[in-house]
Amino acid sequence: MMSSRFMHILQASAGMLVLAGVWQILSMMLPPFLFPPVPEILSRTVDILITGSLLIDVLLTAARIFGGLLGAFILGSLLAFVIARSKLVENFLTPVLTFFQGIPALSWVVFAIIWFHGTEFRVLFIMVMTTLPAFTFQILDAIRSMSKDLFEMTMAFRPSRWTLFRFLTLPTIVPGMLTAWKVNLGNAARVVVVAELVGATGGVGYELLRQQQLFDMAGAMAWTLQLVLFVLIVQQTINAIEAYALRYRAVSERAM
Amino acid sequence: MPELVILFNDVSKTFRRPDGRGDFVAVDKLSVEIAKGEIVAVLGKTGCGKSTMFNIIAGLIEPSSGEARVIGHDPFRDFDFFRGKIGIVFQNDRLMPWRSALDNVRLGLQILNSDPAQAEATARGWLERLGLSGHENDYPHALSGGMRQRVSIARAFAVDPEILLCDEPFSALDEMTARDLRAEFVRLVRQSNKTAVFITHQINEAMEIGDRVMVLHRPARIAYEARLSAATTDAERTKMHQDIMRVLSVEQAPA
Numbered sequence: 179m180m181s182s183r184f185m186h187i188l189q190a191s192a193g194m195l196v197l198a199g200v201w202q203i204l205s206m207m208l209p210p211f212l213f214p215p216v217p218e219i220l221s222r223t224v225d226i227l228i229t230g231s232l233l234i235d236v237l238l239t240a241a242r243i244f245g246g247l248l249g250a251f252i253l254g255s256l257l258a259f260v261i262a263r264s265k266l267v268e269n270f271l272t273p274v275l276t277f278f279q280g281i282p283a284l285s286w287v288v289f290a291i292i293w294f295h296g297t298e299f300r301v302l303f304i305m306v307m308t309t310l311p312a313f314t315f316q317i318l319d320a321i322r323s324m325s326k327d328l329f330e331m332t333m334a335f336r337p338s339r340w341t342l343f344r345f346l347t348l349p350t351i352v353p354g355m356l357t358a359w360k361v362n363l364g365n366a367a368r369v370v371v372v373a374e375l376v377g378a379t380g381g382v383g384y385e386l387l388r389q390q391q392l393f394d395m396a397g398a399m400a401w402t403l404q405l406v407l408f409v410l411i412v413q414q415t416i417n418a419i420e421a422y423a424l425r426y427r428a429v430s431e432r433a434m
Numbered sequence: 435m436p437e438l439v440i441l442f443n444d445v446s447k448t449f450r451r452p453d454g455r456g457d458f459v460a461v462d463k464l465s466v467e468i469a470k471g472e473i474v475a476v477l478g479k480t481g482c483g484k485s486t487m488f489n490i491i492a493g494l495i496e497p498s499s500g501e502a503r504v505i506g507h508d509p510f511r512d513f514d515f516f517r518g519k520i521g522i523v524f525q526n527d528r529l530m531p532w533r534s535a536l537d538n539v540r541l542g543l544q545i546l547n548s549d550p551a552q553a554e555a556t557a558r559g560w561l562e563r564l565g566l567s568g569h570e571n572d573y574p575h576a577l578s579g580g581m582r583q584r585v586s587i588a589r590a591f592a593v594d595p596e597i598l599l600c601d602e603p604f605s606a607l608d609e610m611t612a613r614d615l616r617a618e619f620v621r622l623v624r625q626s627n628k629t630a631v632f633i634t635h636q637i638n639e640a641m642e643i644g645d646r647v648m649v650l651h652r653p654a655r656i657a658y659e660a661r662l663s664a665a666t667t668d669a670e671r672t673k674m675h676q677d678i679m680r681v682l683s684v685e686q687a688p689a
Contacts, residue, residue, distance in 0.1 A: 330524075330528075331524060334494070334522045335545040335546070336518075
């Protein structure tokens with residue numbers, strides 16, 4: 179009998195194999211500059227991973243995503259805690275964050291190019307501004323989901339603010355934080371490419387721009403796959419952290 | 435004169451209605467004296483203000499008027515004075531789902547900055563006394579309702595409080611489990627000579643546990659009070675039960 183994990187991997191791979199198959203068929207019927215063969219795309223993908231000078235571009239983009247997400251996470255957490263404590267601050271900040279949420283990523287790119295000089299600061303600014311509202315709202319929601327019953331029970335022992343945070347608030351908001359990271363990771367991967375495409379001299383976005391100028395579809399696909407691979411690896415890492423951090427949760431034997 | 439541990443002097447508590455249409459009085463000029471080592475069972479219908487009285491003693495809410503004193507201090511304003519002095523067993527177990535049974539029991543000790551090794555030994559000892567040896571590392575979802583409530587009792591006792599507050603702690607359990615836990619609870623309280631306030635809506639439970647039974651009418655004010663002891667005869671108990679039934683049945687519906 180096949181294990182459920184093996185079945186899961188098989189099912190997940192099947193969809194991707196069908197997609198690759200369709201692409202390969204199209205590559206046989208259409209010009210290679212539109213649909214290059216799958217083996218060529220894979221070969222270029224591996225090339226990037228094993229060529230130091232190219233891999234640096236991937237790592238640069240990864241660092242930018244991490245930097246941006248970390249900045250937005252720290253700032254968003256602080257804002258969420260301040261908003262949770264004060265109705266006045268909530269009334270003041272919520273419309274501003276909602277307004278920010280409505281601004282397209284490309285607009286932030288334009289603003290950053292006009293306002294700032296340094297490439298790295300521009301990218302960081304764009305990343306933080308595009309993911310900050312989502313981080314703030316998601317962490318605020320996690321704080322507000324704290325059980326009143328558990329709060330009163332803990333308060334009965336008269337904890338200090340720090341102890342209350344350590345023993346109750348933090349464990350309560352960890353699931354929300356992990357979800358926020360997972361959701362924002364995908365957004366950040368898309369935004370960083372736009373930011374690099376327009377305002378950077380290195381990274382996956384910059385390389386994609388070069389492939390477009392060279393009309394090199396295999397290269398464009400290979401660089402895109404780098405980003406997809408990166409998101410998959412980080413998602414799996416977050417999933418592993420989540421599985422460990424939330425191991426106390428009961429799991430029904432019957433699947434939902 | 436016995437040492438007074440809990441003193442209410444004309445304590446009232448008014449809440450604003452959630453829909454904003456005026457206020458409602460939950461506790462109305464309640465005066466109560468509870469001496470050290472006493473177990474007082476507080477009876478009353480749902481919504482009579484028992485839990486409000488409970489929360490005032492616990493320092494979780496402030497009276498609107500009157501004076502509340504617990505161990506000579508204002509429980510709301512002198513909040514930090516009561517670190518480790520009050521243990522609470524709630525209606526539901528209120529266990530932290532991310533903590534094992536052992537970690538839940540030592541929560542209070544950790545908050546009180548007890549020595550970690552000592553805290554663990556104390557927590558293990560309480561789990562053992564309450565028949566939960568072997569379940570130290572189980573998470574709450576893996577425990578039955580009765581076991582979870584035992585953990586919450588262990589958590590309250592572990593900090594060795596002077597006062598124990600219990601808000602209908604056995605009401606969600608089946609009668610057999612509740613009866614065992616009640617007996618265990620009374621034994622532990624008597625052994626440690628703690629003062630306990632036990633809120634319930636079951637007459638038999640109140641009479642089984644309390645040295646004194648207090649019946650509250652809505653809004654919380656004393657409608658009936660009686661003392662019990664080992665010398666109380668069956669006939670006196672029956673009469674007391676009937677009196678409590680009568681007092682509870684004459685209460686008017688809430689306004």
